[in-house]
Amino acid sequence: DGGITQSPKYLFRKEGQNVTLSCEQNLNHDAMYWYRQDPGQGLRLIYYSQIVNDFQKGDIAEGYSVSREKKESFPLTVTSAQKNPTAFYLCASIGTRGTKHTIYFGEGSWLTVV
Amino acid sequence: DQQVKQNSPSLSVQEGRISILNCDYTNSMFDYFLWYKKYPAEGPTFLISISSIKDKNEDGRFTVFLNKSAKHLSLHIVPSQPGDSAVYFCAASTLQGGSEKLVFGKGMKLTVNP
Numbered sequence: 001d002g003g004i005t006q007s008p009k010y011l012f013r014k015e016g017q018n019v020t021l022s023c024e025q026n027l028n029h030d031a032m033y034w035y036r037q038d039p040g041q042g043l044r045l046i047y048y049s050q051i052v053n054d055f056q057k058g059d060i061a062e063g064y065s066v067s068r069e070k071k072e073s074f075p076l077t078v079t080s081a082q083k084n085p086t087a088f089y090l091c092a093s094i095g096t097r098g099t100k101h102t103i104y105f106g107e108g109s110w111l112t113v114v
Numbered sequence: 115d116q117q118v119k120q121n122s123p124s125l126s127v128q129e130g131r132i133s134i135l136n137c138d139y140t141n142s143m144f145d146y147f148l149w150y151k152k153y154p155a156e157g158p159t160f161l162i163s164i165s166s167i168k169d170k171n172e173d174g175r176f177t178v179f180l181n182k183s184a185k186h187l188s189l190h191i192v193p194s195q196p197g198d199s200a201v202y203f204c205a206a207s208t209l210q211g212g213s214e215k216l217v218f219g220k221g222m223k224l225t226v227n228p
Contacts (some may be wrong), residue, residue: 004157004165042120042203042220043158045203050213058215090157094207102150103205103216105157 002027006091006106013078013085013113020023021109023091029104030075032095036060036087037108043090049074078111086113117141118206120219129228131142132190137204137219144206144217149178149189151200158203162189193213194226 004025009082013019031050037044045058049068057077063082068074074093078085091106119138127133135149145166150158164171164178164187171178177190191198204219 006157013128033216040184043205045215045217048215054142054213056213056215058216066176088155092157092216094216101161103150104160105150107157108155110155 004091004093004104004106006089006109006111008009009107010110011112013111015113016080018077018079019111021078021089021091021111023074023076023098023106024072025093025104027073027093027095027104028071029070029093029095032068032075033092033094034064034066034074035090035092038087046076074088078095086110087111116220117144118204118217120204120222122222122227123220124173125155125221126225126227127194129196129226130193133189133194133198133224133226135191135202135224136187136220137187137189138185139187139206141208141217142185143208145209147180147187148176148205148207148216149176150205150218151198153193154205167191172182178200180214191224194224196225196226196228199224 032112033048034046047066049055065077089109095101130197149161153159162176170200201221203221207216
């Protein structure tokens with residue numbers, strides 16, 4: 001079955017460390033997204049990518065970095081510059097725009113800074 | 115600057131009655147609108163979408179209405195069931211610089227009482 005796989009589901013990070021969250025999809029989708037969810041904030045867009053080797057900053061990109069070397073993969077690195085990284089992170093993908101516009105989400109990754 | 119707004123944080127309805135969830139947006143360039151349902155610690159689940167060229171889309175118990183002049187959309191759930199209790203997110207998308215940007219509202223918690 002096709003879908004999006006995020007890993008790890010739970011991750012603890014020490015202050016000053018970089019961590020990378022994995023997002024892989026086998027849906028042959030072009031567009032991929034990273035969101036962050038905090039209580040009362042809904043989903044806020046970090047980065048998004050429409051094609052391989054291209055990506056755009058979302059609304060809260062500071063302290064994060066991404067890469068899109070393969071269509072299937074869109075890893076997110078939470079750098080030490082991110083001042084408040086503890087959150088629930090969601091990866092999503094969208095197929096080619098058409099009459100049935102459906103988006104798939106991964107199960108999410110909980111990041112806690114200790 | 116919040117482009118997609120869900121102004122009511124919560125709604126409580128009786129089983130069997132209609133649930134109406136509202137969403138407003140500010141960016142007239144949005145051309146696709148989507149509703150998602152989310153349970154705690156899980157990724158959102160797609161419910162229904164609507165293109166800006168339509169004013170209504172129906173799928174089973176779920177109907178989305180779009181009023182472009184008012185920049186307003188709503189999700190109707192009829193009849194409401196206890197299993198519908200979750201947080202509902204409204205989202206809007208637009209092509210920006212060749213990429214599709216997807217923006218979410220803060221979410222609204224729906225409680226359906228038996």
